[in-house]
Amino acid sequence: MENQMFEILRYGIYGGSISLILIGLYAALTKRSLIKIVIGLSIVDGGIHLLLIAIGYVKNGTAPIFSPGFENAVDRMVDPVPQALVLTAIVIGFAVTAVALSLVIRLYRHHHTLEIDEIKNLKW
Amino acid sequence: MIYLIFVIFLGGAALTWLSGKIHPILRDVVFLASLIVPSVLFYMNVEVGQTVSFSLIGYKLSWGINYLGYLFSYIVVGLGVLAGFYAIPAMKGKKNLGFFYSNFVLSIMSMLGILFSRDLISFFIFWEIMTWSSYLMVVFQGKDVQKVGIKYFVFSAIGAYAMLMAIVIIYSLNQSMMISDLVSSFASFDPTMQWLIPILLLVGFGVKSAMMPLHVWASGSYSHAPMAYTSIFSGALSKMGIYGMVIVMVSLVPIIPEGFWLRETIAWLGAITAVGGTLWAVAQDDAKKLLAYSSVAQLGYIIVGVAVGTPLAMLAALFMAVMHGLFKGALFMVTGAVERQTGTSNFTEVTGLIRKMPWTFLAALMSIIALAGIPPLGGFVGKWMLYESLIGSSHYILVIVIFFSSTAAFLYCYKFLFGFFLGQEEKEWAHVKEAPAMMVVPMLLLAFGTFVLGAFPGLILDPINAGMQEMGFASTQGKYWEMSMLFNEWGDQIMLQPILYAIIAVFAFFAIFLTIKGFKKTRYVTTKDISSSGEVPLEHENLTFSVNFFQPFLRTVEPLMKRQIDKYYNEFGRGMEALFDFTRRVYTGNGQTYALYAVIFIVILLMFKNTLFGL
């Protein structure tokens, strides 16, 4: 029973994170609006962060914090490294999104449109 | 000492450029000094066989000169110095002369460097320096640079890169860049390489010696460079291709099994070059273009000689190479002088300069005679030996082709001489004066050289002999020219002497006759002076003799001329550019498409990962 739950959870988390990645990519690749593309990229980021967290999970895991009462739970602690990485990755993703949105504002100022098909003065 | 020569050349080139910014006279002096000083040092101090070696990023390089190189150095240095003197008055008043002269020096240096190279790396380096310095000369006057200049450079680059490919293949097989190692170990290469290497090298040399079908750059480049430079461009620089070809043909090709076919092909290409060059030369109305095509044709003869490769043929080819340097150098100088004095080099515009520029005419006359191969001047000796060797080696059809070509050559010889110097005088050219002495003397010297070599071929046959012996032509008699019925063992002519004297007598007679005739009251007419026919020609009608000069002949050969290879190259180039224009549209400009490419990239790799990564 417990195993079954774990399996379902596993499928849910991995499947969910991978679907998030794919959904985000789909948005980034097909949507016409720049804002939607940026949103798509953010969704991809979110999916990847979830994926990273998921690979550190252990069965019946607990947070890797040695709070009083958890001093001897080392075996059950989830892998802390992906969590640390995700912390970094979130901030970086946020920074990139901020820059992207500011560029969108600049593009809107210059082209008065958000359609990516109409913003191709530079080509070939 | 060898280093010093090149250091002086290089430093001279740089100083020439810099001094060009200070004062013109200083520049001219520096220029001449940087040509003459190393030349003198070279002939005074460098012995054949003396080498220096050094190593550069793991390649062993070696410089030194051998007999064959020594022979070619006569052409390079002699023509270079004379053209240097000629250039000073000829180029006077042009812009950027510092640049011109320093490139001039670099060209001479690179050609000498090629002769000095005993290894392939320095050979290639000097070859490329020669290429780009001559390219800069071709575009120097700024005419048609995007077409003519780029065409020259592209063909040179194709040649040079073919050569480079051969060089790296040789290095990978031999682990040595020395030419001598190549020659000694060539027999042990596998057959594919034995074919590939000489062909690649021949493509490289063929471009510079304007061999069909790699000749299309020649006419434009020769005629667009300043004439002072074209005289060495055609006279000496193209001989570097011949030099390389001689090495390949003598040292490598005989080793190839069935290499006979390569020889024959090259010989036939040479012959076709000769015919085609001649025909095109006949069709030209511009002296520069005419001479350019004539150069192509003459180089064709030389290639035939080199490719046939019997000792006598080789002797003929090398002799003709020297000869061609002399007379073609002189002829380009003549054209330059005419162009400088009149402002054009078109036959249909300039006529009747014989009285205005008699010395130039004399030089032109002698060079043309040499070119046409009329005894007693040097051209005859070369052609004679070529025919003799071809017949001797049973290349009868080749003889006929060559003979046709050299007969047709009379047509353009005549056109050149007549177009500029004979015919009616035009009022327009009444003010024209003889070119300055500094221009006339070099060309007369060159023209006189053809005469001397015609009378005493032994002067140059001796070095040729030494060079051929060094390359390992098995010698039975000691001196190869004894094989020709033309010479005795001293290398001067016996059969020719009576003819020579007879012709000198005829010349003297005509000179006297003409002079006496000149005293009489002669009426000189212009082209428009044809009132007797009742129809008065209009002012703007061009009635110069040279208009449609050989129209009947050209009409006959028209089908031959229509298939200009040039056109196919141009079509090819345009086609490629259109293709490239199409392919670059993968960069659509849409950021999303680029992202899609990235996904496609990863999907392809993922789908085929088992095959791609060898799982």
Added chain:
Amino acid sequence: MVGSPVLLIAIPLLAAFMIPLLGMIWKELVRIIPGLVLAFMMISSASMLMYVTNNGTIIQTLAGWEAPWGINLVFSPLTAFLATLMTFMGFIVWLYSYRFKRNVDFEPAKKYFIFLMMLVAGAVGIVITGDIFNQFVFIEITGISAYALTAFYTGRNSAEASFKYLLMGALSSSALLIAIAIIYSQLGTLNMADIASKIHLMPAGYKVTALIFFMMGIGIEAEIFPLNGWAPDAYTEAPGPIGAAFAGIVVKAGVYAMVRMVFTLFDVSGAMDILLTIGLITLIVAETAAIRQEKLKRMLAYSSIGQMGLVFVAFGIGTLEGVYAALFLMLNHAIIKPLLFLSGSQLVFNSKEKLIKEVNGLGKYMPFTAVLFALGSFAIVGLPPFAGFWSKLSVLTAAANEGMLLIIALILIVSVIEIVYYFRVVNRIYFFDKAEDLIPQKPRVNAVIAMSVLGAIILIIGFNPDVVSTVLHNASADLMDTPQYIKNVLSAGQSLTN
């Protein structure tokens, strides 16, 4: 030895944080401080390069934890060579743009110099770090600086270029994170040496998937086809010196990262062939695209991409000679292409559209810049006796030793194309007539110094390539020797404690 590897990162970071404050004191400091920092980085890494050449690799552990646990910086002959090259180029670009940005407002100018400095620091970080996640962080530092620099000019299409760059950059970081996730989930480590020592334990399927995601992530930075759509736009729209910095610094870091993955981290057999194929395709597509360009900087950009393709071809040969040739190419490209960008942007400085035809006849009016551009063109197409020839020769020799005749032929054919478009420009500069309404821009003293230093290096390497061959030999041997790399990194902790 001046300083330690960590200073190459820490000092620019410190300076970056300080510049906004210092700018309040004296405005000129925002221009001067980055120059001083870059000069320090250059001197420091050059002296460490000498130290490394004599004494072997420096391993710098951080935060007191030994190699597999803490992050470490690896200053080996290879990374030292690249770091020196990059910091030198960074200094040159700073020198060139010092007064170039004079006519720009204070706020953008401040940011320009901060970003330039961080661009160099990030690229150096990519090269010297020994940890894949840390490398990811540095890639992002470089990336954000590059996006900002690309969008520097308002009123042009720079935002568009920057957005494309960012879009691709975001995909790149996603791919990198996925690859890192796969690696970490299997091997439980992020240290490069540790990964390299354990990679054979990993199931082949996962390994290859990770490598593919890495290739995509880094390939975007390294401008391989078809991931390089952003590159021509970014090069064109960024300020001229930044184009030089991209070509001389950022791409080199990307190439290094890619090569480190393929040579050291992964023991996948087909990776070399993939590198070779991708390199060839990149080379051909980019060079053929360059021939029909109308804008000068765009042409240079395509040419730069093509050269990177050639570098990958050389790496893909996979032998020591190939690596040597590739590093030589990188060195030459890092010197020559910035020279072309710097002089080229000077040539089109006053023109509106930055078209190639607007350089017509400038040889007379800007003789020095024009000569340097011509020198760069001669060198980049590989004419002797300039620097580019030797690297081209070594690539061809390396390929010939492996019997890759077709590849040699392709490289040479592409070189002919390269000749065509470079010489068309040189011809225009010298033999055409100048447009009447164009005012030539006289280069400032600092720009002249920056360009002539590069020109002098081209001549020096051209006439005596031996000045760099020792460094290159050490670097290429270093790249090929994975066991030594692992040993160096993983034993550094022990040697530090006793």
Added chain:
Amino acid sequence: MKKLIVILLLAVTGYFLVDSFMDLGRTGPVVETGVKDFYLDKTVSELKVANTITSIVVNFRGFDTLGEVTVLFLAATALGGILYKRRHHVGERSVLFPSSPIVRAGSKLLFPAIVLLGVYVFIHGHLSPGGGFQGGTIIATGFLLMLLAYDNFSVSHNVLSFIESFAGIFFVLFGFAGMWAGGTFLENFLPVGTMNNLFSGGIIPIVYILVGFKVAAELTGLIYTVLHEKES
């Protein structure tokens, strides 16, 4: 059509991603002992920090964090640069609708509490879930609330950039101090104290507080910059 292609491509990508990750939970990593065991061990025994993630972020992989705050700093700077206009009208907002009195009053009430929560989170970063980034973000949310509620609420750019710069400078200087005191950059050179005390873990809490300040200032600055962006 394009959508179909994209879906197909993504399906293939998805298949391989699933292929790479789905087995993980079942089979586990091929290398059983990774760096995490070392981290879990040393966090308790040497650093005396309860939160392993904090110890990794600030100490073991502190260099990453330094890079990370640099990225954030660069993004904030880039935003200013990209949106820079020569005539910058300070005080005019693009969001000008009046907020309801309820929001305004509520914001005023909530703001100190939010800031306090943020400070708490980053001060206790080494003991409990949370830390500099989280705390900084919470504080920035408070400012966002205020900026949205009051159209005349403004923060001084200079103050923000002072905080930003000083926090960054001190981070790097702590790194140098570690180098001077212990030999390597960012080394934990202060006494670590006892586990689960507020004052424990050496430089870890200090650095995390600096990070908190920096993140708060930068995010506030970002929000402020974007809020002042006007359509033109």
